[in-house]
Amino acid sequence: MKQIAVLLLLTFGVHFPTMAQEDAVAETNLKVGDVAPDFTLLSDKWEKVKLSDFRDKKNVILAFYVLAFTGG
């Protein structure tokens, strides 16, 4: 199983960077001053992370990337 997983990773790692992409930017309507929509998501350590937990404590940079292993 492990070997298959490694093979899959390698395969995707090789092919995804060459994928055809549309040039248009998917523009968000969110603007400076808007309240950031709250969310709870699982981290890479399988822990729940909630945006509003950082309220009054930290500024948060949300870095949305296309896919892991693609340099995106």
Add this chain to the structure above:
Amino acid sequence: MAKLEASDTIVLGISIDSPAANAAFAKQIGVTFPLLSDMNKEVLTAYQILKPYDVKGGKYEWAQRTTIVVDKEGKIQHVEQGDSAVNPNSAVSVCTTLHKSKD
């Protein structure tokens, strides 16, 4: 990253990858901040940044590369999309300014 820690800022990476994929990715690139899984695309939908990609004739919707700075009040202070969002300098500069303005 040191600049960010000094300005009371954390970074959250977000994509549609699974936690397992993100864990491997985090190890490979050596990041210390959390990588979050939006497998249901709920957050990408809420933030309106789902983008269609063509891969070998198939259509997929993944994230538009985007950087958003949220201040301590939960308000958006900076939005950057597309290729320029790869470079974190302007987001870092916003956070440094936010920090100074609170002093």
